[in-house]
Amino acid sequence: LEQGTLGDVSRMLRKMEPADAAHLLESSPPRSRQVLWQLIDDDLQGEVLNELGDELQLEFLSALEPAQVAQLTEGLDDDDVADILQQLPDEVTFEVLEAMDHQDRARLEQVIFYADDTAGGLMNTDAITIRADLTLDVVLRYLRRHESIPEATDNLIVVTRKDRYIGLLPLRTLLVSDPSHSVRELMLTSQQALPVDMPDDEVARLFERNDWVSAPVVDEDGRLLGRITIDDVVDVIREDADHSLMALAGLDEDEDTFAPVLRTARRRTVWLGVNLVTAFLAAAVISQFQDTIERVVALAVLMPIVASMGGIAGTQSVTVLVRAMALGQINSGNRSWLILREAYVGIINGLLWAVVVATAAALWFDSPAIGAIIAAAMVINLITAGLSGAVLPLLLQRLRIDPALAGGVVLTTVTDVVGFVAFLGLAAAFYG
Amino acid sequence: LEQGTLGDVSRMLRKMEPADAAHLLESSPPRSRQVLWQLIDDDLQGEVLNELGDELQLEFLSALEPAQVAQLTEGLDDDDVADILQQLPDEVTFEVLEAMDHQDRARLEQVIFYADDTAGGLMNTDAITIRADLTLDVVLRYLRRHESIPEATDNLIVVTRKDRYIGLLPLRTLLVSDPSHSVRELMLTSQQALPVDMPDDEVARLFERNDWVSAPVVDEDGRLLGRITIDDVVDVIREDADHSLMALAGLDEDEDTFAPVLRTARRRTVWLGVNLVTAFLAAAVISQFQDTIERVVALAVLMPIVASMGGIAGTQSVTVLVRAMALGQINSGNRSWLILREAYVGIINGLLWAVVVATAAALWFDSPAIGAIIAAAMVINLITAGLSGAVLPLLLQRLRIDPALAGGVVLTTVTDVVGFVAFLGLAAAFYG
Numbered sequence: 001l002e003q004g005t006l007g008d009v010s011r012m013l014r015k016m017e018p019a020d021a022a023h024l025l026e027s028s029p030p031r032s033r034q035v036l037w038q039l040i041d042d043d044l045q046g047e048v049l050n051e052l053g054d055e056l057q058l059e060f061l062s063a064l065e066p067a068q069v070a071q072l073t074e075g076l077d078d079d080d081v082a083d084i085l086q087q088l089p090d091e092v093t094f095e096v097l098e099a100m101d102h103q104d105r106a107r108l109e110q111v112i113f114y115a116d117d118t119a120g121g122l123m124n125t126d127a128i129t130i131r132a133d134l135t136l137d138v139v140l141r142y143l144r145r146h147e148s149i150p151e152a153t154d155n156l157i158v159v160t161r162k163d164r165y166i167g168l169l170p171l172r173t174l175l176v177s178d179p180s181h182s183v184r185e186l187m188l189t190s191q192q193a194l195p196v197d198m199p200d201d202e203v204a205r206l207f208e209r210n211d212w213v214s215a216p217v218v219d220e221d222g223r224l225l226g227r228i229t230i231d232d233v234v235d236v237i238r239e240d241a242d243h244s245l246m247a248l249a250g251l252d253e254d255e256d257t258f259a260p261v262l263r264t265a266r267r268r269t270v271w272l273g274v275n276l277v278t279a280f281l282a283a284a285v286i287s288q289f290q291d292t293i294e295r296v297v298a299l300a301v302l303m304p305i306v307a308s309m310g311g312i313a314g315t316q317s318v319t320v321l322v323r324a325m326a327l328g329q330i331n332s333g334n335r336s337w338l339i340l341r342e343a344y345v346g347i348i349n350g351l352l353w354a355v356v357v358a359t360a361a362a363l364w365f366d367s368p369a370i371g372a373i374i375a376a377a378m379v380i381n382l383i384t385a386g387l388s389g390a391v392l393p394l395l396l397q398r399l400r401i402d403p404a405l406a407g408g409v410v411l412t413t414v415t416d417v418v419g420f421v422a423f424l425g426l427a428a429a430f431y432g
Numbered sequence: 433l434e435q436g437t438l439g440d441v442s443r444m445l446r447k448m449e450p451a452d453a454a455h456l457l458e459s460s461p462p463r464s465r466q467v468l469w470q471l472i473d474d475d476l477q478g479e480v481l482n483e484l485g486d487e488l489q490l491e492f493l494s495a496l497e498p499a500q501v502a503q504l505t506e507g508l509d510d511d512d513v514a515d516i517l518q519q520l521p522d523e524v525t526f527e528v529l530e531a532m533d534h535q536d537r538a539r540l541e542q543v544i545f546y547a548d549d550t551a552g553g554l555m556n557t558d559a560i561t562i563r564a565d566l567t568l569d570v571v572l573r574y575l576r577r578h579e580s581i582p583e584a585t586d587n588l589i590v591v592t593r594k595d596r597y598i599g600l601l602p603l604r605t606l607l608v609s610d611p612s613h614s615v616r617e618l619m620l621t622s623q624q625a626l627p628v629d630m631p632d633d634e635v636a637r638l639f640e641r642n643d644w645v646s647a648p649v650v651d652e653d654g655r656l657l658g659r660i661t662i663d664d665v666v667d668v669i670r671e672d673a674d675h676s677l678m679a680l681a682g683l684d685e686d687e688d689t690f691a692p693v694l695r696t697a698r699r700r701t702v703w704l705g706v707n708l709v710t711a712f713l714a715a716a717v718i719s720q721f722q723d724t725i726e727r728v729v730a731l732a733v734l735m736p737i738v739a740s741m742g743g744i745a746g747t748q749s750v751t752v753l754v755r756a757m758a759l760g761q762i763n764s765g766n767r768s769w770l771i772l773r774e775a776y777v778g779i780i781n782g783l784l785w786a787v788v789v790a791t792a793a794a795l796w797f798d799s800p801a802i803g804a805i806i807a808a809a810m811v812i813n814l815i816t817a818g819l820s821g822a823v824l825p826l827l828l829q830r831l832r833i834d835p836a837l838a839g840g841v842v843l844t845t846v847t848d849v850v851g852f853v854a855f856l857g858l859a860a861a862f863y864g
Contacts, residue, residue, distance in 0.1 A: 017641065017642065019640075019641035019642060020641065023641065023760070023761070026759075026761060027760075027761040027762070027763065027766055028765075028766060029766055029769040029773075051641075140607070143607045143608060144607070144608055144609075146608050147608065148604065148608060149604040149607060149608060150604075151604070151643065152586070152643070152645060153604060154584070154586065154645070171603050171604075171607065172580065172581040172582075172583070172585060172603075174607075175572070175575045175576070175581060175603065175606075175607075176575060176576055176578050176579065176580060176581060177576075207666075208451075208663075208666055208667075208670070209449065209451035209452060209455065209483075210449065210451060211583065211584070211663035213584060213586070213645055213662065230645065230662050230666075231640075231643035233666075234639075234640055234662075234665075234666060234669060235640075237666060237669055237670060237673075238640070238669060238673060241669075241670060241673030241674060241677070242673060242755060244677050245673070245676050245677040245680070245751060245754075245755060246751060246755065248677070248680075248751070249744075249747050249748045249750075249751040250744075250748065251748060251751060251752065255752065257752060257755070257756040257759075257761050257770075258761075258766065258769070258770070258773075260773075261773055261776040261777055261780065262780070264773065264777045265776075265777045265780040265781050265784075268745070268748050268777065268781060269781050269784060269785075271744065271748065272741060272744055272745060272781055272785055273785070275740060275741060275744045276737070276741060276785060276788065276789065279736065279737040279740045279741065280737065280792065282736055282737075282740070283733050283734055283736060283737055286732060286733045286736070287733045290729045290730075290732075290733065293725075293729050293732050294726065294729045297722045297725050297726045297732075298719075298722075299732075300718060300722075300725050300729075300731075300732035300735075301715050301718045301719045301722065302715055303732075303736075304711065304714055304715060304718070304735075304736065304739065304848065304852075305708070305711040305712065305714075305715055307736065308707060308710075308711040308714070308844070308848070309704060309707060309708060309711065311844075312681075312682075312703065312704055312707045312840065312841065313700070313704060315681050315840065316681045316682065316683060316700050316703065318681075319677060319678060319680070319681040319683060320683065320687065320689060322677075323674060323677060323678065323689070324689040327458075327689075328455070328459075329455070329458055329459040329689050329690075330459070331459060333460075334459055334460060334461055334690065337461040337690070338689075338690070341461075341690075341692075341693055341696065344693040344697075345693055345696050345697045345700065348693070348694070348697040349697050349700060349701050349704055352701060353701075353704055353705070353708060356708065357708065360712065408744065408747060409744065412740070412743075416736065416740070420736075
């Protein structure tokens, strides 16, 4: 980028698919981004904008007038325009809608009020619907009157006269069946339509399990509102999986990799602040044992080992639990089995590594007593790590707090505090 | 499950989709699994097996005779059978192939030799191919002679007489176009076919960016070998995203959530062992400063704060970098910008929290000197955390080691060691 002239870059951008141009923008530091964005053809900016992450979208959008946004988003799918508009403050959204032509606005107003993490927010209004009493021959002629069929259309949606969803006619069936049959004879009624308020992760799970390419969406009376296509579901799957990863480090899955220094620092500082409070808690615990440490300074040398092993074991438990929750594997029937399993794993690995640590510590400081103390502390802390690594995310979920937030800061506080108390407490008892 | 009779459960299982039954198995502790598996109808076991994770598949497979495996996998897609067989030892795979009927075996032998993390491993051989010189009318009649069209077929694949890929004819186009046109006039030639050895994460990225439902796969001479469908790509996306999450905790993304105690303990113990070595390294650093700690025991109280803040800041950097790498956002042009950004973020957050910690420490121990020392150590450690959090994953990637392994153990070693050296070293210099 730095070597080519602007003309070269602009020619290159013109040849790119919108998704590739978006990827280039996402992979560029802030200053190059502004330059690149200006070089993208006006009539491609909408498509590119649509492929960008939330944070970057907002950045470019906030520099535009409502009328420009309206122009930019022309030709995009309704659900995508709705996603983009939902980034903007309500009053700006209103102005953008005002600036659109009447038909676009009417269609958008149907989808924009659904939260973007529900089936309604993922939905498009471009479904082709047919009646059950038609013959395939009529359907084929009806289709031929269309100029085009929307992308990712694998089924025609069969509805009643009152627009109630009754089934699907796969194009695959339409193409191999005798044209004199009726839609009713050949349609599939086994695939239930999705309620408009279904959470998006549940929608994603259904798509994954049933290998759907598209699915109809209905209101509470069973009336067809639109359809969801796999390309939007793939984005949900990607974001949900990213969410666990990022949340365990106290980060947001929308975080822009190349956000500028100040914005990045501000984002991360909160989590550091929370950690500082809990770190002082651990320090307060240690300070209770200052006398003992003063006499046996080896304790200060060894105490981070106990805490660190607990932190690692706990992180493993939390990670397994958080992933299992994201995959919807946890229920009331297996919860206690899992907690118990984590405790047993803590006992086994605690005992195993306690022997190693005890031997090493006893030899190092030439004191069997220190070996015995650190061994006991290790076992206690690894059992605690397993238990709290399993219980904390379950507890947070019950409190309707994101379970992934149990990782990192909260968990290591538990393993630090328990580790220090166990190790220094036993030492204090022994050395009097 | 525990309350119902076996008859109830078996009736419930019969009504379930294979994917739902598989999900039930995955969400069950080991003992219930064996019972549930026995209750699944023989002719459904293949479908259910196909939906299970690698680890569970192997568990059930290893209890079966080769002939049973051959029978079980009848009717599954080729790529799915290949995935299942690749779990088994080579000789067993050979026996299973022997036990299959001739046609199945011939088809499978086409796909089984491709690694399962390449386009070849994701590919199916069920594509419908047509020639470019046909009219749509002929194509429509040709399709009608089929009993069915494979699922997720959105395009017919246009090939030459020598089976070379030349383009795609979307069913959507076929249905709306004048039947007297030729395939050549209407086919799309913009979508390149995927080379059979393309890595699966690259395949997934192309599907995501281009919103494909299926894509053709060719050998190095451009001859069509098969096609990849979105349902298999969704699994790749899910697994890749899971990989970063699990690897940061030293775990495998195939790990079975409900693995029994001993297997789980064995899996996790290695990572704990690695951590123990590095924890002793940190302890060795501290032991160099025993004299100073003996005189100023407040140092032992405060030193975990410096290490812990560094650990959190570093984890944040590593997580952002690992995700960016998984998304393919990192290249030679933006690498140094990112490293620098992380360093600046470290300086800013280091300075900010140093002031807070210094004030608190100075008041607590009534010593401005301790406040100044911990402040300096904090700034040093947070800059180190940012730098190493960015550099370590990049370095590992260059060494062709999984960058996610930089998280957890390796990174916290750096932040622990640097934290202790900075804090205790400055203290030793000051207190002499």
